[in-house]
Amino acid sequence: MTIRGKAHIAGAYEHPDRKIPDKSVAQVHAEVALGALADAGLSLSDVDAYFCAGDAPGFGALSMADYLGLKRLRYTDSTETGGSSYLAHAGHAAAAIAQGKCRIALITLAGLPRSQRPHRASASQLAPEAAFEQPFGPTTVSMYALAARRHMHEYGTTSAQLAAIKVAASQHAQHNPHAMLPTPVTVEEVLDSPMISDPLHRLDCCVISDGGGALVVVAPEVASELPRQTVKVLGHGESPKLAANGRIDLTHTGAVWSGPRAFEEAGVTQGDIDYVSIYDSFTITVLQTIEDLGFCAKGKGGAFVADGSLLAPHGSLPFNTDGGGLCNNHPANRGGMTKVIEAVRQLRGEANGPVQVPDCEIALAHGNGGSLGTRSHAATLILGREDA
Amino acid sequence: MSTEQAGPLPAPAPAVNPETREFWAATAEGRLLLKRCLDCGSVIWYPRAICPECSSLRTEWFAASGRGRVYSYTVNHRGEGAYRDAAPFVLAYVELDEGPRMMTNIVEADPTGLAVGMPVEVTFHDTGDDSALPRFRPS
Numbered sequence: 001m002t003i004r005g006k007a008h009i010a011g012a013y014e015h016p017d018r019k020i021p022d023k024s025v026a027q028v029h030a031e032v033a034l035g036a037l038a039d040a041g042l043s044l045s046d047v048d049a050y051f052c053a054g055d056a057p058g059f060g061a062l063s064m065a066d067y068l069g070l071k072r073l074r075y076t077d078s079t080e081t082g083g084s085s086y087l088a089h090a091g092h093a094a095a096a097i098a099q100g101k102c103r104i105a106l107i108t109l110a111g112l113p114r115s116q117r118p119h120r121a122s123a124s125q126l127a128p129e130a131a132f133e134q135p136f137g138p139t140t141v142s143m144y145a146l147a148a149r150r151h152m153h154e155y156g157t158t159s160a161q162l163a164a165i166k167v168a169a170s171q172h173a174q175h176n177p178h179a180m181l182p183t184p185v186t187v188e189e190v191l192d193s194p195m196i197s198d199p200l201h202r203l204d205c206c207v208i209s210d211g212g213g214a215l216v217v218v219a220p221e222v223a224s225e226l227p228r229q230t231v232k233v234l235g236h237g238e239s240p241k242l243a244a245n246g247r248i249d250l251t252h253t254g255a256v257w258s259g260p261r262a263f264e265e266a267g268v269t270q271g272d273i274d275y276v277s278i279y280d281s282f283t284i285t286v287l288q289t290i291e292d293l294g295f296c297a298k299g300k301g302g303a304f305v306a307d308g309s310l311l312a313p314h315g316s317l318p319f320n321t322d323g324g325g326l327c328n329n330h331p332a333n334r335g336g337m338t339k340v341i342e343a344v345r346q347l348r349g350e351a352n353g354p355v356q357v358p359d360c361e362i363a364l365a366h367g368n369g370g371s372l373g374t375r376s377h378a379a380t381l382i383l384g385r386e387d388a
Numbered sequence: 389m390s391t392e393q394a395g396p397l398p399a400p401a402p403a404v405n406p407e408t409r410e411f412w413a414a415t416a417e418g419r420l421l422l423k424r425c426l427d428c429g430s431v432i433w434y435p436r437a438i439c440p441e442c443s444s445l446r447t448e449w450f451a452a453s454g455r456g457r458v459y460s461y462t463v464n465h466r467g468e469g470a471y472r473d474a475a476p477f478v479l480a481y482v483e484l485d486e487g488p489r490m491m492t493n494i495v496e497a498d499p500t501g502l503a504v505g506m507p508v509e510v511t512f513h514d515t516g517d518d519s520a521l522p523r524f525r526p527s
Contacts, residue, residue, distance in 0.1 A: 131402035131412075132434040133491045135521050137464070137471035142479045145462035153460070153504040197464040197479075245440045246433030246488030248481070250460055374491075 002265050007094035008223035008230035009383065011040025011216030012344040014322075014337075018180045018329060020210040021115040025057050026067050028110035028212045033068060036214035041226045042104060044068060047216075049075035049102035051093060053085035055111045055332040064108065075102040082369025083279055084238070085109075086215070086337040087379035091236030093217040103219040110212030111332020129243070133374065141205060141282070142197040143373025148284040149199060150250040154299065159199050161302030162283040163190035166203050166326050168310040169280065173323025175352040180207045181327040204283040206324070211331030213341050223386075231347045234268065234362070235382040237261025242375050253285070253368055254378030255292035262380035263294075268362055270294050273382075275346045275357045276317055277339035277365040280324040286310075289366055290317070293380070312355040321346065321355035336367030340381060347385045361385050397477055397493060398470040401517035410449055411435050412519040418512050420452040420522050422486055433488030454510035455527060456484040463499040482508055482524050496525035 013035030020028060029052070037043055047070055056064045060078035077092050079085055086109055093105035124130060151157050167187055173179040185203060193203040223230040238261070241254035263269060270293070280286045287301040295317055296304040304317075312318035322328045322342040325335040343363040345351045363383050370376035404412045414421045423432040425439035426446040438445055461480035464471075471477065478494040494502060495511065509527035512520035 125403065128407075128436060129434050131404065131408060135400045135402045135515075136479060136491050136493050136523075137398075137467055137469070137474065137477065138479055138491065139464060139466065139468050139471075141466065142462050142464040145464070146460040146479065146481060149462055149504065150460040194465070195463075196466050197462045199462075245430065246490060248489055250481070 001098065003091070003094040003098045003236060004234050004265055004267065005232055006098035006220065007217050007233045008220060008386070009090070009215055009233065009344055010218045010223050010226050010228065010230045011036040011042065012341045013039050014213045014329065014341045015110070015211040015331065016178050018178070018209040018211055019114055020112055025055070025110055025112055026064065028112065029056060029064055029108045030068055032110055032212040032214035033106055033108050036216045037106065039228065040216040040218070041228055042216060044070060045072070046104050047106045048072045049093060049096060049105035051077045051089035051105060051107040053078065053089070053109065054080040055109055055334060075105070081377035081379065083281065083334040083336045084367030084369035084377045084379040085334065087340060087365060087367040087381045088238050090215060090217055090233065090340060090381055091238065091379065094233040094236060097217065097219045103222055105217040107215040107217065108212065109214065109332055109334060109337040111334065112210040113333050114208050114210045138373065139197065140371065141200055143371045144282040144284055145197040145200045147250040147288065147372040151284065151288065152199065154251055155302065157287065157302040159191055160187050161306045162204055162287060163187040164306045165280070165283040165286045165310065166190050169320050169324045169326040172312055172321045172355050173327035175354045176323050176328055179323040179328040180209050181323070200282060200284070206281050206326050206330045206335065208333065209329050209331055211329050213331060213337035215337070215340060229348050230386050231344050232384040232386060232388055233381070234384045235262040235264070235266025236380065237265065238377065238379040240375065240377045248374070250372065251288070253288050253292050253372060254376055255289045255366060255380065258378040258380040259293040262382050266382035268382060272362050273364045274360045275321070275343065275363040276319045277343045277363070278319050279335045279339055279366055279368045280320060280326045281335060281368065283326070285368055285372060286319070288372070289368065293364070293366065313357045318357050321351050336369070336379065339365040339367055343383055347383055361388050397474055397495060397513065399513040399515045399521050400470040401515040401519055404519065407437050408435055415512055415520040415522055416518050418520070420454050420510050421449045422452045422488070423447045424450055431486045431488055433490055453485045456482040456508055456524070458494065458502065458504055458506045458508060459483040459489045460504060461494060461502050478502065480524070493523045494525065495523045
């Protein structure tokens with residue numbers, strides 16, 4: 001059974017704020033829920049399926065479902081795969097809708113890492129691997145730096161090539177009035193920014209922002225009755241990529257497995273993709289993902305991105321036209337939700353004018369959760385314009 | 389192999405449980421143990437009761453050579469938690485001669501002189517809690 005065309009994204013909403021000092025996390029979940037439902041022309045009372053991940057406060061999906069007053073739920077899913085969760089949720093929602101388990105699914109994300117003190121999840125300290133990693137002082141940046149170093153060693157990738165990814169994102173962000181970092185930067189500025197964990201500089205890293213986002217996924221018969229243009233779910237694939245009994249390979253992501261699954265289900269190939277949202281926690285995340293999804297040969301990502309390929313609207317693979325996590329927004333330290341939202345904007349023709357891809361018919365959104373340096377999870381979603 | 393004071397790097401104590409007690413007890417004596425699967429022969433990392441290659445529950449501890457090569461490394465300039473004041477320090481994966489790649493720190497080396505593939509040997513830094521962290525230095 002395939003989900004191709006059996007579910008539509010009818011609503012998408014990104015919280016406009018990047019610093020939210022005076023609200024609770026649950027409150028921001030509610031704001032983005034209402035925003036996405038309003039975008040779809042629906043209300044909370046229509047929702048019969050609810051999806052959220054580890055950023056949602058409380059017990060799985062139950063606390064937020066109770067908070068929101070969702071009274072008609074017959075399907076919940078609190079799959080937690082970090083930043084890729086929301087792409088997985090969209091795929092799971094489409095599958096549940098295709099099977100008749102529900103008709104109107106709400107997916108929410110929110111977090112306030114910029115305003116609230118970061119807290120270390122106690123669950124991660126209880127993980128079986130924790131004693132063999134945490135005592136050595138790994139940080140999020142340093143684990144991606146390990147991946148970048150190894151990729152450089154094996155393929156000759158350079159810091160200037162990685163910087164080209166940030167440069168392209170910044171070119172796009174200047175057209176986004178909500179972007180946290182709207183000023184274009186140069187390769188030299190990236191290389192001159194402080195070294196955080198070498199070879200990654202500060203400007204190789206995504207922003208830390210408050211915020212959130214939400215999606216509404218509906219059955220085709222619901223979509224056909226809504227006033228707004230919807231987006232068709234064409235394919236979905238996901239895969240964990242694990243530390244593999246200590247034989248971890250730091251040069252690729254789980255996209256090598258999630259990508260082919262999504263392409264097969266969608267019945268399209270790389271050449272059919274008009275726009276991509278690629279999770280950009282760090283520049284190296286984008287580089288490895290582009291290779292792993294087959295947009296260029298393995299190890300050739302550096303030359304590919306340095307050639308201006310990622311620039312919208314006319315590059316060969318326009319990416320992250322909202323500025324991405326590198327420049328726009330990285331709510332709850334999880335970039336998957338905003339990746340889907342910008343892909344929906346592109347397919348509706350509602351991206352910011354200068355970066356709208358002409359005649360954008362098929363888009364790919366990709367999320368990566370966890371850490372490239374240890375265990376990660378990849379989720380790929382392929383979406384089509386309503387008439388695709 | 390030997391056990392010594394940590395020098396400038398902190399040596400936070402790992403959480404020890406029945407599954408890993410023997411490993412950490414050995415580190416306090418300056419010995420690096422690995423697990424081997426008695427059915428498929430796979431060398432297992434991180435240590436656990438089940439073989440992730442063949443699902444066997446029959447495993448045994450054995451003494452590692454303590455030698456390996458740098459698989460990847462980074463000089464971290466922004467430590468967190470116990471490492472808040474430790475930067476710059478080197479986080480690395482070392483590929484042991486026995487096969488597994490383990491997360492660790494490279495010590496007793498000029499960070500600017502490190503290279504992927506560099507041969508290293510284990511050294512132990514006492515946590516003060518009946519365990520020691522296996523770190524590596526150029527060999």
